[in-house]
Amino acid sequence: MCSGTNELSSNGEALSKLPHPHPPWVVTTPFALPGEKIRVKIVRSGRMISYSDLLEVIQPAATRDNSRVQCKYFGKCAGCQYQMLDYSKQLEFKQRVVEKAYRYYSDLPGESIPSPLPTIGSPLQYGYRTKITPHFDAPPKGKLKEDWKLYIGFDTKGRRQVLDIEECPIATQVLNDALGPIRAEVQEKLSTYKRGATLLMRDSLQVVDSSREDHVCIRDHKAIVRERVGSKVFEFPANSFFQNNNSVLVPLTDYVRQAATVIPSGGRRPTHLVDTYSGCGLFALSLVEAFDHVAGIEISEESIRYATHNVQLNGISPDKCEFRAGQAEKIFDVVGDFPPSETVIVIDPPRKGCDDAFISQLVRFGAATVVYVSCNVHTQARDVGKLVRAGYALESIRGFDLFPQTAHVESVAVLRKSS
Ligand SMILES: C[S@@+](CC[C@H](N)C(=O)[O-])C[C@H]1O[C@@H](n2cnc3c(N)ncnc32)[C@H](O)[C@@H]1O
Structure with a gap:
């Protein structure tokens, strides 16, 4: 038709x-x-x-403009949607996604929702993805390995089928360089796989000597990955969460710092920061110099071990920046001595957004500023709607492009407690 x-x-x-x-x-x-x-x-x-x-x-x-397409699998691979578009157009589409999410999912009157600011682009628009997870199926029982064509790659759009991939132009060079040797290795060991597998590939810095770091591809889930964001170094286990586009993390953390350090009108200088859903400490450590005290919480004990390790790795006093493992709402049991009118809370939950228990304790605590970072603008709009109805004003919303060439948009909302 x-x-x-x-x-x-x-x-x-x-x-x-x-x-x-x-x-x-x-x-x-x-x-x-x-x-x-x-x-x-x-x-x-x-x-x-x-x-x-x-x-x-x-x-x-x-x-x-089809001449913009840089990937030979574009149109079949489920990974990218926008390679035929000029980058500024991609950013405009993402701004519209943020606008519609707040219009339809926040349950707020139009006058409480500011127009989304223009989406901040990624410095790298190809070669940026620091983690990929190609997968493959193994021959079913009874089928000879020699008769089995190995398809190793990503999902085919609209099909339950693996698309065979030799390169992924949105992934970093070191990951692309590793794809060929990995394919040969899987082919060699195919009979040892019962059902196929998903492979983890992460771009990590490796210290060569005191003046040099090289990029390497890490595949062992338990190996330690190292990344730099601005002046900070982060180490974390390969199978734990870290943002997948290193090139945009300085603009993102700078933006969060800028929003977090504003003195609200008639308010006080922010002195305390709470990083909730902290992972291995990206926001806490990136903003630490701007605050007198920083506390972080995260459900993964392993990520918290590395957040604490990263405090030490970056020469920050453990008295100034403390992390604990637990459900996000548990942070309010330990920040009782943080003055709410001088406290900023950064929220960066998984796609499902925040639990009601967290939202209600956040509202009861009454921090002067909330900066909500989200990989799912729809659940963010829902949660922000709850915060606005509980007495916060939504100052700004803005998309960040963590995944150029795809439809994905990260969103940052800044809220100030209404006086
Ligand atoms: C989107 S990631 C953000 C991590 C970190 N802010 C960063 O940018 O690297 C969300 C994090 O929330 C954690 N998490 C999920 N549910 C949680 C909960 N109920 N309480 C605390 N942390 C949770 C996950 O383990 C994950 O590290």
Whole structure:
């Protein structure tokens, strides 16, 4: 069927509304853009929605420039959605995702929601991804290894099938260099895998001597990865959380620091920082010099061991910056001596957002400033709605592009306690 596309969804797929006199119905199509006339094949349908494959772009949008595409798998791989777009256009689409998320998910009146600020771009738009996880299936029982074609790579868009990948242009050079040798090694050991596997590949710094560090690919889940962000060094186990685009972490942490150190009108200089969902301490350590006391909390005991290790590694006094393992809301049991009117709370939860127990204790504590960083703007909008209804004003919202060429957007919301 042919269709005219109207809009992009938050996962980067074009939405086409069927015109009158059809009943309300939407067709989603990956790799198509708003304003295009396309030919599609419907692959499945649900209530008021059909999912389709793109067969042909009949009339391209002015924004489409296929000469920009840098990956030979683009259009088949489920990883990237936007390689045919100019980068400034990608940032505009992400700004719109933030705007719509707050409009539809915050449950706030329009006048409480500021217009999202322009999305901050990533300094690297290719070659930025410091972690990839290619996977493969092993031959089923009874099938000879010699008869089995090894597909090793990422998901195929819209199929339950591994797409065989020799390179990934959004990943860093050291990860791309390692893909060939890893493929040969898996092929060699194929009979030892019962069901296939997902491989972890992480770009890490390796100290060569006191004046030199090289990039290496780490594959052992328990090995220690080392990254630099500005003046700080972070070490953490390869299987634990760390942001996957190192190039954008200085702009991101600078932005959070700037928002966190503003003296709110009629308020006091912020002296205390609480980093919740802290991982191995990215925000706490990046902002530590701007505060007198810093506390962090994180559920993973291993990440907390490394947050504490990173305090020492960066020559910070353990009396100034302390971490503990636990549910985020437990931090309020230990920061009783932090003055709320001089305290900033940074929140950076997983995709599901914050639990109600955390939100209610955060509101009871009443910190002057909350900076909420999120990889899921929809759950962020929901949580921010709760904070605004409990007495915070939403000062700004802004996307950060941690994953260029994809539809993913990180979002930072700044809230100040209303006086
Ligand atoms: C998006 S990551 C952010 C980590 C860190 N802020 C960073 O940027 O590197 C979310 C972190 O929240 C932790 N986490 C998940 N649920 C939690 C909870 N209920 N309480 C505290 N931490 C939690 C995860 O282990 C993960 O490290």
